Amino acid sequence: MRRNIFVLGALAATAALTVSGCSGSGQAPPANGPVTITFWNSYTGPDRPVVEQIVKDFNASQKKVTVEMTIQPFDVYSQKLLPAMSAGKGPTIAALDASQFPQYAKLGVISPIDDFYKSGAIDRSALPQASLDATTLDGKTYGSPMIATNTMLYWNKDLFAAAGITGPPATMEELAVDAVALTKYKEGAETTNVYGIAIPDREAPSSWGVLLWADGGGFVNDARTTSIFNSPQSVAAITKWNDLIQKQHISPVGLNGVQADSLFGAGRAAMLMNGPWASTGYKTAGINFGVAPTPKGSAGQFAAAVSSNMHLAAHATNAERQGAYDFFAFWNSLKVSTYYAVNTGFPPTRTDTPASDLEANPTSQAFQKSGNGRFYLGGLAKYADIDANVIVPTLQRITNGGGDVTQLLNKASEQINAGLAG
Amino acid sequence: MAYAFIAPAVARLGLVVFYPTISSLITSLTDAQIIGPRNFIGLGNYAELFRDPRFWNALRNTSLYAVVTAPISVGLALIFALLLNRRLPARGVFRSVIFFPFIVSLGIISIAWAFMLDPQVGILAAWLSEIGLPIGNGVRDPAWAMPAVMVVGIWRNTGFFMVLYLAGLQSIPREINEAAEIDGASGLRRFRNITWPLLANTSLFVIVIAAIFSFQAFDQMYVMTSGGPFFSTETMVMLIYSAGFKDYRLGYASAVSWILVIIVLAFSLIQIGYFRKKAVQY
Numbered sequence: 001m002r003r004n005i006f007v008l009g010a011l012a013a014t015a016a017l018t019v020s021g022c023s024g025s026g027q028a029p030p031a032n033g034p035v036t037i038t039f040w041n042s043y044t045g046p047d048r049p050v051v052e053q054i055v056k057d058f059n060a061s062q063k064k065v066t067v068e069m070t071i072q073p074f075d076v077y078s079q080k081l082l083p084a085m086s087a088g089k090g091p092t093i094a095a096l097d098a099s100q101f102p103q104y105a106k107l108g109v110i111s112p113i114d115d116f117y118k119s120g121a122i123d124r125s126a127l128p129q130a131s132l133d134a135t136t137l138d139g140k141t142y143g144s145p146m147i148a149t150n151t152m153l154y155w156n157k158d159l160f161a162a163a164g165i166t167g168p169p170a171t172m173e174e175l176a177v178d179a180v181a182l183t184k185y186k187e188g189a190e191t192t193n194v195y196g197i198a199i200p201d202r203e204a205p206s207s208w209g210v211l212l213w214a215d216g217g218g219f220v221n222d223a224r225t226t227s228i229f230n231s232p233q234s235v236a237a238i239t240k241w242n243d244l245i246q247k248q249h250i251s252p253v254g255l256n257g258v259q260a261d262s263l264f265g266a267g268r269a270a271m272l273m274n275g276p277w278a279s280t281g282y283k284t285a286g287i288n289f290g291v292a293p294t295p296k297g298s299a300g301q302f303a304a305a306v307s308s309n310m311h312l313a314a315h316a317t318n319a320e321r322q323g324a325y326d327f328f329a330f331w332n333s334l335k336v337s338t339y340y341a342v343n344t345g346f347p348p349t350r351t352d353t354p355a356s357d358l359e360a361n362p363t364s365q366a367f368q369k370s371g372n373g374r375f376y377l378g379g380l381a382k383y384a385d386i387d388a389n390v391i392v393p394t395l396q397r398i399t400n401g402g403g404d405v406t407q408l409l410n411k412a413s414e415q416i417n418a419g420l421a422g
Numbered sequence: 423m424a425y426a427f428i429a430p431a432v433a434r435l436g437l438v439v440f441y442p443t444i445s446s447l448i449t450s451l452t453d454a455q456i457i458g459p460r461n462f463i464g465l466g467n468y469a470e471l472f473r474d475p476r477f478w479n480a481l482r483n484t485s486l487y488a489v490v491t492a493p494i495s496v497g498l499a500l501i502f503a504l505l506l507n508r509r510l511p512a513r514g515v516f517r518s519v520i521f522f523p524f525i526v527s528l529g530i531i532s533i534a535w536a537f538m539l540d541p542q543v544g545i546l547a548a549w550l551s552e553i554g555l556p557i558g559n560g561v562r563d564p565a566w567a568m569p570a571v572m573v574v575g576i577w578r579n580t581g582f583f584m585v586l587y588l589a590g591l592q593s594i595p596r597e598i599n600e601a602a603e604i605d606g607a608s609g610l611r612r613f614r615n616i617t618w619p620l621l622a623n624t625s626l627f628v629i630v631i632a633a634i635f636s637f638q639a640f641d642q643m644y645v646m647t648s649g650g651p652f653f654s655t656e657t658m659v660m661l662i663y664s665a666g667f668k669d670y671r672l673g674y675a676s677a678v679s680w681i682l683v684i685i686v687l688a689f690s691l692i693q694i695g696y697f698r699k700k701a702v703q704y
Contacts (some may be wrong), residue, residue, distance in 0.1 A: 254562030
């Protein structure tokens with residue numbers, strides 16, 4: 001008998017082991033009762049306590065909705081989110097970079113939120129138009145702004161003064177001349193060289209985009225139907241900056257975002273195009289820097305837009321949907337968006353915020369004036385594929401002297417067009 | 423009764439080994455994406471990968487990495503094991519220092535190496551420059567990226583293989599070496615005729631594991647080079663990761679995984695066959 005009991009116990013344990021991985025833990029919320037919604041994001045940086053405080057304040061401000069937030073490192077988050085959402089197990093609200101959103105929308109795992117804007121819970125005209133455009137697909141708006149900014153030109157005042165240059169460049173021509181004048185390069189002395197500008201080719205807001213857009217080049221046309229990476233303007237701009245990199249050594253080759261940051265933070269690069277999040281690190285490093293609008297070129301002045309937005313899961317219930325809308329409106333209220341801006345250096349998501357409300361944080365004030373942001377590969381479902389597998393390796397090949405610029409850009413354009421068609 | 427006892431182990435193996443293995447084989451025969459319907463396409467993914475220059479590039483990089491890092495790390499491990507099997511002052515410290523890299527996450531190690539080797543702000547780059555050995559653009563130079571990730575792989579695994587060899591050396595009866603010494607055999611002769619043959623079983627295990635580690639190379643490339651510059655350090659596991667988790671082409675990624683499984687299996691069988699013949703017992 002005891003033996004049989006033991007056998008049954010072993011079988012039961014096996015069954016439990018087998019089934020435990022398959023069971024769900026969801027509990028339906030009571031009808032008309034308080035609703036709990038989940039919110040996933042990857043705000044692991046210095047802005048984490050600010051985001052946590054906003055969620056805490058929202059939960060304390062009313063009793064109908066409770067937001068439970070999970071913050072994960074970006075690489076974990078970006079790998080986990082889509083499988084979770086596609087299995088209907090993801091969060092109610094997911095923060096997504098504007099570049100990631102089209103893929104999620106096309107797969108149908110996030111829901112349009114036009115009814116939120118129509119409800120009048122928030123004044124749509126007071127939100128950044130670039131963010132709304134970046135989360136609109138086929139005439140439907142899918143996102144509520146969370147952060148929105150454009151890159152600006154950080155410049156090291158001490159290095160500029162030492163080179164006898166009085167202020168930051170206003171045009172691309174001045175940028176090129178200043179970058180050469182600021183570079184102190186000696187072959188074999190990479191550990192002490194000073195570079196005029198740090199131009200990262202990956203894992204950073206697109207500096208190459210700013211250089212190309214300013215002179216009429218780019219990556220894909222506005223309709224997102226064909227590559228313009230090999231247009232005469234793109235070829236001319238890439239050739240010009242590649243020559244300056246390879247022959248005048250204005251920037252090291254192959255930098256990623258962190259390396260470019262480190263170089264500017266070490267006082268070894270005189271300029272860098274970056275967002276407001278970098279300013280705290282530069283201040284801590286003791287860099288005497290200023291921020292200026294990105295220089296304008298023959299086609300105008302452009303900056304790389306950075307936008308993260310909150311999206312509603314397609315599987316959300318009506319109660320969860322309403323709870324999420326309440327949270328979207330709270331986040332984009334004048335008070336909360338100012339709180340976020342003052343404590344992080346980002347410009348507020350409310351365009352009607354008086355500049356005087358941002359006096360406590362000059363970086364936020366400065367970035368409020370950053371303008372004409374463009375999204376690098378914006379609105380492309382195959383953003384990650386085209387970025388990592390075509391554009392970055394092509395730019396790396398060019399800047400390493402790995403072939404003829406026109407030929408490499410023609411080949412890349414074929415690959416981009418194949419991606420756009422597929 | 424016996425089945426009841428093995429049921430927990432079989433269930434666990436079934437869930438975490440056999441089911442995913444068979445599932446990935448089936449997935450490799452489909453056009454599965456992360457979401458949406460999956461259609462059976464037969465050997466379509468395999469046909470595509472044989473036409474894909476990126477697959478061949480990844481296979482070439484993986485083979486180069488394995489051919490260089492496996493023999494060097496095993497050779498160094500054997501040398502360190504022979505040295506540290508003697509009575510030396512601070513022997514434990516040396517053993518610990520060499521073994522230490524293996525117990526630290528390779529991802530963390532790679533971050534540290536990436537900073538140390540940064541051509542502009544890296545401390546190792548600065549020291550090398552001071553002694554007249556500038557590293558140029560370091561891991562960002564396509565010519566130096568692969569050697570840099572190889573160094574990290576060798577540095578990391580040598581300690582583990584050394585410990586395995588130390589265990590093997592200590593299992594060799596001391597009297598055999600003593601008898602040979604009395605008979606006038608030199609150190610080299612004793613190594614060639616006694617130590618090395620008696621280490622055959624250990625060598626089999628170490629070399630098979632070293633080859634598998636090499637074919638699995640991913641972490642340091644992911645952290646230090648992202649597979650670049652322009653795919654010059656993209657290994658097969660990186661390609662699997664990129665296809666599966668960036669492009670969400672699960673079918674294609676599974677097909678590449680199965681090619682990797684076949685390669686590792688073939689290498690392991692060849693090595694096992696070779697070393698079994700060499701195994702000696704006294």
